Amino acid sequence: MSRHRPDTLEHSPLGRESAYPERYDARLLYPIPRAANRAPLGIEEGKLPFIGEDEWHAFEVSWLNARGKPLVAVARFRLPAESPNxxxxxxxxxYLNGFNQTRFESLEQVIALLERDLAQAAGAPVTVELFGVDDEALAACRLPGECLDELDVEIDDYTPSAEYLRVGEEIVEETLYSHLLKSNCPVTGQPDWGSVLIRYRGPKLEREGLLRYLIGYRQHQDFHEHCVEHIFTDLMARARPERxxxxxxxxxxxxxxxxPWRATPGECPPESLRLARQ
Structure with missing residues (x-):
């Protein structure tokens, strides 16, 4: 098998007992093609209806300097939504654990290696930033906008249904969010907890229906990135917002x-946010 050839999830390390490496090895990275999960949403590769990125933070990053002294950092990675994997x-x-007992001459060498390996796996350029654990850039903050979570809604359906998405005639520009997002890993079934923010301009979304729709992901099995793309495509189809x-x-x-975030072309990307639960 070639170094970064996408393969089926059956051959991935996900859900398997794994020995944690002590030395750097780029072959540990396992790419997964996005196309298979996008096809059911009507999304064609090369014709994405959105722009966006997948922003990752890694809190267990360490390596040795040239003298063998351990260094630690928090890493921020950004993969473009148009990357094939x-x-x-x-x-x-x-892969990151392989850095733990590997010596590097400089911080710049670590960043360059991460960017090279991750870009090869993703099939597109990946940006890497390393922060000290006390860096103010990592401070937790709150989501902007109006929270939906206090709405008193009755729920008996925990699968995503776009039928709950309804709009009125009034055109608005607003930001809504919920901390009740939950989906499940498609292989292990482990829960993935999250918060979701929706910023739009267009026909006003009916709030109770939107919250029911978001809670519908509670038993849905999919990767984080595809859940966001699912929400985006459903909102575009049902609400038809301008932005x-x-x-x-x-x-x-x-x-x-x-x-992950996805947006209509021309929409400004959000500032980097870290919530208390992250």
Whole structure:
């Protein structure tokens, strides 16, 4: 098998007992093609209806300097939504663990190696930033906009249904969010908890229906990135907003968190946010 050839999930490290490496090995990264999950949403490769990124934070990053002294950092990675592959999270963690007992001459060498390996796996350029653990850029903040979570709604359906998405005639520009997002890993079934933000201009979304729709992902099995794309495509089809941004901030699991966002072309990307649960 070639170094970064996408393969089936049956051959991935996900859901398997794994020995954690002590030396650097780029072959541990496991890419997964996005196309198979996008096809059911009517999304064609090369004709994406959105722009966006997958932003990852890694909180368990360490390596040795030239004298063997350990250094630690928090890493921020950004993969473009147009990359043909996402990278399976457990393989990413195993790959990063390979840095723990590997010596590097400089911080710049670590960043260059990460950018090279991750770009080869993703099939597109990946940006890497390393922060000290006390860096103010990592401070937790709150989502902007209006929270939907206090709405008193009755729920008996925990699968996503676009039928709940309804709009009125009034044209508005607003930002809404919920901390009640939950989906499940498509292989292990482990829960993935998160918060989701929706910023749009268009016919006003009926709030109770929107919250029911978002809670509908509670038993849905899919990767974080595809859940966000599912929400984006459903909102575009049902509400037809002029502008739309969908951003999810998933809770850290295994030392990694992921925050995908998708938006209509021309929409400004959100500032980097970290929530208390991350």
């Amino acid at each position: 996402l990278i399976e999270s457990k393989s990413w963690k195993l 739309l941004l969908v951003l999810a901030r998933y809770v850290r699991r295994g030392g990694l968190d992921i925050s």
